[in-house]
Structure formats: structure tokens, C-alpha cells
Amino acid sequence: MSRSRWSSRNFNEGRITHPSIHIIMTARIYCFANQKGGVAKTTTAVNLGAYVAATGRRVLLVDTDPQSNATTSLGVNPRTLTTSLYDVLIDGRPVQDALTLTEWMNLDLLPSSTDLAGAEVEMAGVMARERLLARSLAPVAEKYDYIFIDEPPSLGLLTINGLTAATHGVIIPVQCEYLALEGLSLLVNTIRQVREILNEHLKIAGVVLTMYDARTNLGQDVVEEVRRFFPNEVFQTIIPRNVRLSEAPSHGKTILSYAPMSAGAMAYQALAQEFILRAEGVRTDIVSLSQPRA
Numbered sequence: 001m002s003r004s005r006w007s008s009r010n011f012n013e014g015r016i017t018h019p020s021i022h023i024i025m026t027a028r029i030y031c032f033a034n035q036k037g038g039v040a041k042t043t044t045a046v047n048l049g050a051y052v053a054a055t056g057r058r059v060l061l062v063d064t065d066p067q068s069n070a071t072t073s074l075g076v077n078p079r080t081l082t083t084s085l086y087d088v089l090i091d092g093r094p095v096q097d098a099l100t101l102t103e104w105m106n107l108d109l110l111p112s113s114t115d116l117a118g119a120e121v122e123m124a125g126v127m128a129r130e131r132l133l134a135r136s137l138a139p140v141a142e143k144y145d146y147i148f149i150d151e152p153p154s155l156g157l158l159t160i161n162g163l164t165a166a167t168h169g170v171i172i173p174v175q176c177e178y179l180a181l182e183g184l185s186l187l188v189n190t191i192r193q194v195r196e197i198l199n200e201h202l203k204i205a206g207v208v209l210t211m212y213d214a215r216t217n218l219g220q221d222v223v224e225e226v227r228r229f230f231p232n233e234v235f236q237t238i239i240p241r242n243v244r245l246s247e248a249p250s251h252g253k254t255i256l257s258y259a260p261m262s263a264g265a266m267a268y269q270a271l272a273q274e275f276i277l278r279a280e281g282v283r284t285d286i287v288s289l290s291q292p293r294a
Contacts, residue, residue: 026141027143029147029166030205031166032149032171033172035153042069042073043239043245044173044208045148047265047268048148048272051268054106054256058106058146060140061108062137063085063111068111071112074102075253076111079114084112084115085112089116089133095110098111103253104257116158119157123157131161131164133161163198163199172204173207176218176222207226212238212240235271235275240264242267244264256268269286272284
């Protein structure tokens, strides 16, 4: 594979650390971004959130994509919602009015709806429009340990809002396919600009390799190339191609609910353990799973 002309080496300037154990007093906010579609971004945000919640940590998933894939993946029909993220961002409704329970304890949802498709146009004339999401989440930040923001596959104003709100960085899912790094230079440049102007703490907190097919040489080539360009950020856990992962959203379930013994489930469980180790510096065994709500 040809080498790209850019590299993320030293992008974070050594700021990815494994902090010592401490009590989380307010939510760590991460956004999941990649303007390229079909990279398992929503799948990663939803299922990583489910497994982190299964450790007893309180997790809020924020769906900022007008396609509402994260919302439907958690069994919520966006067409039946009376209040969604759109109402919070555009009409100034309290975020508490839009919070939606999922089937699992410790995992809540701030849902999206198709109304969000026109939000960027409506936000354009608002002062400090890049900080609307950050301000909206502030009242509930102390209620959660983690807030995961699932971004749309674009670099528009909704994505900029997620990057600005992300107190602990960006997680970039990258599929193990040809041209995996195509367009990532634009994302990295956008992250750099947001860090310089809107969010000085913004960093690449992790890169997740997804849709890996061990039967092909191409998959391994992509793994090696991505690890060259993100030497400190790539998680060791690789998410394989798995039919159960593809089926789960159509049933409105996470992989933890739908097929907990599948290869995809085992991979996201391992990723959650690695993620918590990186975020908190503690090793976590996911053995006592969060219980479904009554």
C-alpha cells in the first residue's frame, strides 16, 4: 500500500496518558468521528457505550446524526419522539427533557431525529453556534461518568459542535479496507483547528480498527499502515467483520443484548476493557453485566 503524505505522529504531542486512579467527578466526554461513512462509527459508539455501562459506569450516548442510527440501534423509534436533540439545540429545551432510557441500566440516550437535518442551517445565525452542544450537556455532566457523542459522517457544524464539546478527545474508527486513510488528513486538520480556536484540550484519544477480515492480506496491510500513522493512538483490540454486529441494529439491540457470545461481542468487550484502562488507568473485568430495566 502506498504511504499517505501525512502523518499524525506527534499530533497529540505526548498528551495521551494513563492517569492514576481517581474518582470521576464529572463526565469524560468523547466524540466518535470520521467523515467517511460505513466505518462502524455508530456501531463502535453504541457497543463501546454498552460495555462501559456494563461495568457499572454511567454512560450517556448522544446521537448528533440526522440519520438517527444510534437512536434506532438502541431500540428507540425517532418518529415517535416528542423531544430530541434538535429541540435542545434549536429551541433551547432543557436537555433533561430529551433524555431517553434504554433497555439497560446505566446507559441513557440523547436521541436524534430527522428534524436535525435542517439544524445546521438554523444554527448558522446563532452566536457561539459551535458551543451549543457543550452548553446543552453541561447541566447533566455530573450525572454521568462518560458521555459518548456519535457524530454524523461529515465535517459540518454538528460535527464541530461534538469536537468542541469533547473534553477528553476524539475516537476515530477506521475500517480495515482499501483507502482506509483516505480523507483522514482533512479530519486531522479539522481537529487541529478546533483545538486551536474552540477546544484547547481536544486530542485524538484513540483509533479503533474495525471490519477486519483475517482471511485477506489487505486487512493486515491496513492494520500496519494505520499503526504507522497513529503509533500511540491505535487500540490493540481489533473489531472483526461479524454478521451479528450487522444484525443487531435491525433488532434495536446492542451486541451485548443480541449476541453476547459472538466474536463481535467479545471484541467490543475487550475494547471496553482497554478503553477504561487508557482512560482511568484501571483494569476492569466485565463479568457482572448491567441488568435490563424492569
